Amino acid sequence: MKNILTKSTAGKRGDNVRSDCYFEIELTNSAGIKLDIKSKVASMYGDSIKKQLNEMCKFFGIKNANILLEDNGALPFVMAARFELVVKRLFPDLNKQFFLPVNKNNLTSTTKERLRRSRLYLPGNESKFFMNAGLHKPDGIILDLEDSVAYSEKEAAQLLVRNALRSVDFYGVERMVRINQLPRGLEDLKFIVPHNVHVILIPKCESPNQVIEVENEVNRLKEENHVEHEIYFMPIIESALGIIKAYEIASASKNNCALTIGLEDYTADLGTQRTIEGKESFYARSIIVNAAKAAGIQAIDTVFSDVADMEGLKQSVIEAKSLGFEGKGCIHPRQVPVVHEGFAPTSEEIEKAKKIVLSFEEAEKKGIGVVSLGSKMIDAPVVKRAQKTIQLAILNDKA
Amino acid sequence: MKLIKNAIGRLVPAQVNGQKQIPFKGVDKFKPSGSKAKPKINSCIDFPEDGNKVVKNLKEALKKAGLKDGMTISTHHHLRNGDALTNILFDTINSMGVKNIRWFPSASFPIHEHLIKYLEDGTIHHIEGSMNGPLGRFTTEGKMKGIGILRSHGGRYQAVQDGEVHIDIAVIAAPTSDPFGNANGVNGKSASGLIGFALADSEYADKVIVVTDNLIPFPCVPWQIQGNNVDYVVQVDSLGDASKIVSGTTEVTKSPDRLLIAEYVAQFIDEAGIMKNGFSFQAGSGGTNLAFVLYLKERMKAKNVKARFVRGGSTKYLVQLLEEGLTDYILDGQTFDLEGVRSMRENPNHVNTSPFTSYNFHGKGNFASIVDVAVLGATEVDVDFNANVVSHSDGYLLHGIGGWQNCLYSKCTILAVPSFRDRIPVIIDEVTTLCGPGELIDVIITERGIAINPKRKDLIKLMKDSSLPIKSIKQIRDEVYSICGGAPSKPKLNRNKVVAVVKWVDGTVIDSVFQINKTN
Numbered sequence: 001m002k003n004i005l006t007k008s009t010a011g012k013r014g015d016n017v018r019s020d021c022y023f024e025i026e027l028t029n030s031a032g033i034k035l036d037i038k039s040k041v042a043s044m045y046g047d048s049i050k051k052q053l054n055e056m057c058k059f060f061g062i063k064n065a066n067i068l069l070e071d072n073g074a075l076p077f078v079m080a081a082r083f084e085l086v087v088k089r090l091f092p093d094l095n096k097q098f099f100l101p102v103n104k105n106n107l108t109s110t111t112k113e114r115l116r117r118s119r120l121y122l123p124g125n126e127s128k129f130f131m132n133a134g135l136h137k138p139d140g141i142i143l144d145l146e147d148s149v150a151y152s153e154k155e156a157a158q159l160l161v162r163n164a165l166r167s168v169d170f171y172g173v174e175r176m177v178r179i180n181q182l183p184r185g186l187e188d189l190k191f192i193v194p195h196n197v198h199v200i201l202i203p204k205c206e207s208p209n210q211v212i213e214v215e216n217e218v219n220r221l222k223e224e225n226h227v228e229h230e231i232y233f234m235p236i237i238e239s240a241l242g243i244i245k246a247y248e249i250a251s252a253s254k255n256n257c258a259l260t261i262g263l264e265d266y267t268a269d270l271g272t273q274r275t276i277e278g279k280e281s282f283y284a285r286s287i288i289v290n291a292a293k294a295a296g297i298q299a300i301d302t303v304f305s306d307v308a309d310m311e312g313l314k315q316s317v318i319e320a321k322s323l324g325f326e327g328k329g330c331i332h333p334r335q336v337p338v339v340h341e342g343f344a345p346t347s348e349e350i351e352k353a354k355k356i357v358l359s360f361e362e363a364e365k366k367g368i369g370v371v372s373l374g375s376k377m378i379d380a381p382v383v384k385r386a387q388k389t390i391q392l393a394i395l396n397d398k399a
Numbered sequence: 400m401k402l403i404k405n406a407i408g409r410l411v412p413a414q415v416n417g418q419k420q421i422p423f424k425g426v427d428k429f430k431p432s433g434s435k436a437k438p439k440i441n442s443c444i445d446f447p448e449d450g451n452k453v454v455k456n457l458k459e460a461l462k463k464a465g466l467k468d469g470m471t472i473s474t475h476h477h478l479r480n481g482d483a484l485t486n487i488l489f490d491t492i493n494s495m496g497v498k499n500i501r502w503f504p505s506a507s508f509p510i511h512e513h514l515i516k517y518l519e520d521g522t523i524h525h526i527e528g529s530m531n532g533p534l535g536r537f538t539t540e541g542k543m544k545g546i547g548i549l550r551s552h553g554g555r556y557q558a559v560q561d562g563e564v565h566i567d568i569a570v571i572a573a574p575t576s577d578p579f580g581n582a583n584g585v586n587g588k589s590a591s592g593l594i595g596f597a598l599a600d601s602e603y604a605d606k607v608i609v610v611t612d613n614l615i616p617f618p619c620v621p622w623q624i625q626g627n628n629v630d631y632v633v634q635v636d637s638l639g640d641a642s643k644i645v646s647g648t649t650e651v652t653k654s655p656d657r658l659l660i661a662e663y664v665a666q667f668i669d670e671a672g673i674m675k676n677g678f679s680f681q682a683g684s685g686g687t688n689l690a691f692v693l694y695l696k697e698r699m700k701a702k703n704v705k706a707r708f709v710r711g712g713s714t715k716y717l718v719q720l721l722e723e724g725l726t727d728y729i730l731d732g733q734t735f736d737l738e739g740v741r742s743m744r745e746n747p748n749h750v751n752t753s754p755f756t757s758y759n760f761h762g763k764g765n766f767a768s769i770v771d772v773a774v775l776g777a778t779e780v781d782v783d784f785n786a787n788v789v790s791h792s793d794g795y796l797l798h799g800i801g802g803w804q805n806c807l808y809s810k811c812t813i814l815a816v817p818s819f820r821d822r823i824p825v826i827i828d829e830v831t832t833l834c835g836p837g838e839l840i841d842v843i844i845t846e847r848g849i850a851i852n853p854k855r856k857d858l859i860k861l862m863k864d865s866s867l868p869i870k871s872i873k874q875i876r877d878e879v880y881s882i883c884g885g886a887p888s889k890p891k892l893n894r895n896k897v898v899a900v901v902k903w904v905d906g907t908v909i910d911s912v913f914q915i916n917k918t919n
Contacts, residue, residue, distance in 0.1 A: 018821055019821045019822070040821070041821070041822045041823060041887075042793075043792070043793040043794065043888065043889075043890040043891065044792055044793065044822070044823065044824075044887035044888055044890075045822060045883070045884060045885075045887060045888070046888070047888060048884050048885060052884075072821065073820075073821025073822040073823065074822065075822055075882060075883065075884065076884040128821075131882060132655075132656045132659075132846055135656070135659060135846050135847065136655060136659060169882075332655065333655035333656075333659070334655055334658060
């Protein structure tokens with residue numbers, strides 16, 4: 001390993017830091033590894049921390065160094081990410097990665113059609129939100145490498161997200177990662193593709209080529225790392241040009257599972273403001289729904305950004321559902337149940353659907369071609385919609 | 400120091416500060432006989448006929464009360480972290496050159512860090528009450544001259560009543576008083592709601608000094624403290640910082656994980672059939688303890704259920720229940736916000752209680768066991784359901800017991816706790832300090848799962864088909880250990896030096912707190 005620096009730092013320090021840690025490392029010429037550990041969990045996990053750091057020094061071939069650790073209760077996967085970063089900053093050419101064992105509960109896969117009513121955004125460099133995210137039972141969590149991560153912390157977030165995908169139990173929810181805008185986003189892929197990511201969100205998508213570029217790199221990495229499960233894509237459209245190209249983007253890959261929209265950037269691109277009633281984005285959102293349905297994938301709405309306004313969120317879910325969206329982004333765990341409730345079929349819808357399906361089945365049994373319920377004729381699309389409603393009701397525990 | 404293993408397997412000293420101790424004998428196994436403490440007989444002819452007991456200042460009152468070395472001085476904690484009086488009291492005692500005081504507060508707060516210098520210079524010998532924050536650190540490091548004693552609110556009343564602690568001088572901070580010494584906490588600029596923790600002190604102390612910053616003409620009503628028990632009244636400019644006595648508003652936690660726990664608590668109370676017309680519950684002021692009330696309220700409204708009474712720690716959220724007709728009464732032990740104070744002042748169904756009525760184990764019954772469900776916190780819970788509220792997993796004293804031990808007697812005791820904090824497991828193999836025996840603790844509700852005590856077969860059966868994540872406590876522990884990187888090491892303690900003991904509600908010693916080895 002070649003290094004230019006002899007000193008580097010990584011991680012988070014200060015009184016407000018929780019569940020994270022800070023490292024300083026200085027290479028020396030002799031005297032071995034000297035650890036200076038200041039940890040608020042020293043009496044409980046002091047020995048375990050020492051063991052982990054010595055093991056990592058050995059892995060990276062560091063023999064002589066002074067290492068300072070200020071620890072505010074970082075879990076082992078966080079500490080490993082921060083330490084790997086402090087070493088990487090010393091040796092920019094380092095091509096070794098330190099892996100903790102994979103949590104067996106994470107060896108799940110996903111399907112293209114699964115419910116994606118809610119996806120909970122987790123800032124990629126904020127480990128304290130990871131551990132309990134799955135407990136709030138969103139349909140998916142998104143480890144975000146893009147807008148929620150400061151430019152200077154992009155590398156830190158890559159390592160932390162990689163370690164989280166391996167170590168954190170997300171309790172069976174779909175595991176998504178939002179990569180950075182291309183071309184940087186392509187660099188992110190090697191930190192996630194080998195570690196059982198389910199869905200990759202491609203931000204600021206403006207052409208089908210971007211999806212194809214991601215797909216090619218994902219396929220290359222899958223082969224290289226013997227990854228066999230499917231990895232799906234959810235392009236995010238965030239510009240006027242992207243809206244114009246929506247259908248091409250939605251149909252660019254057979255592994256696209258959904259299409260979504262980011263309204264902050266989109267309205268900025270139009271030179272307008274987001275409003276609560278949302279007239280300015282009605283066209284774009286309708287295009288998204290139409291393009292997604294034409295390509296046979298799910299249409300997913302943007303996030304609702306006022307976490308205190310649950311009534312507003314509820315209204316916005318009802319509106320999204322009426323436009324044809326099947327899911328919504330969440331930025332706070334408390335939004336999850338409201339979103340699920342909103343997308344679930346109402347009891348009136350379920351009752352009606354049951355009646356339709358039952359009379360259809362009865363008519364079929366009797367060999368009658370035309371079915372009617374009350375004074376209304378029931379034809380094939382009506383039955384299909386009713387069947388879908390019942391399916392949704394079952395998935396929402398409502399049937 | 401001679402240590403004995405008590406009935407729950409913990410090592411406790413046979414003597415504390417020269418006083419013989421009874422080791423914990425098991426839940427409900429200790430029933431002392433004999434008589435209560437006997438306060439001295441007084442005659443009204445020894446007191447001013449015009450009822451005016453005002454003396455010119457605190458020093459004068461202490462002098463008249465006969466303050467001398469080695470006495471026991473009591474204070475109470477209704478002024479919470481806004482309390483200026485206790486600090487002024489010990490400044491005065493120190494200026495009089497008096498030493499070796501046993502300080503007997505009903506609780507201490509971070510503001511009392513000021514008193515560390517008096518613990519160092521020998522003005523205060525030791526604390527019996529609670530040792531929070533900086534005082535806890537000081538005590539745990541073995542710097543206090545005597546051994547600290549931690550008691551519950553009910554245990555404090557019991558200790559005074561049973562003669563275990565004889566108070567020489569009680570100093571009662573009174574937000575409003577008349578010259579006769581009738582006093583209350585509901586009026587005045589330093590209003591704290593009620594002042595029930597000072598009740599035992601007023602009844603049993605040799606001398607009682609009421610200190611007020613709102614002296615009004617006789618009669619001061621309501622008289623939560625009766626002037627007939629009071630020797631002297633002192634008027635001061637200010638008892639403390641009103642904004643820290645009660646908060647302007649108490650807010651529910653915003654932490655999604657705590658809200659999830661609170662939601663589970665409400666769902667559990669509902670599904671276990673506890674939430675039914677005429678039921679009762681206890682709610683505190685902590686984040687989760689406040690939040691579950693809101694979720695429970697939604698369920699009560701949806702099912703048209705009304706409580707008979709709610710025990711607080713009152714806050715605006717309990718006041719709303721009362722005012723919206725969802726409970727007949729609030730039985731209040733301590734008022735946390737301005738809305739609580741207002742309600743107690745205006746609403747006769749918002750009732751002030753004391754440790755005697757609510758918690759005293761050596762009485763002809765108390766309210767604690769009448770309550771249907773109590774929702775409490777803890778710093779640690781072990782796989783036998785034993786819990787700790789006084790110390791941190793690193794061995795440092797952190798909190799007082801408050802009414803916690805007493806509340807364990809409710810018909811269903813729920814501890815609502817996170818399963819770990821940062822990298823500190825809360826559900827563990829064995830608690831650092833045992834404050835509550837597992838046999839009284841029925842349900843542990845964490846964000847990762849809900850454990851029902853195997854003794855509560857009835858609850859297990861009721862919750863069999865619940866959608867709640869019911870698990871065994873060992874399952875939750877295993878999950879937490881796997882997140883945190885294995886079982887935590889135990890703090891390195893000096894097992895030869897007891898720095899404090901924890902009393903059970905009956906006056907026996909349930910556990911010891913040992914000195915922290917500074918090499919840690």
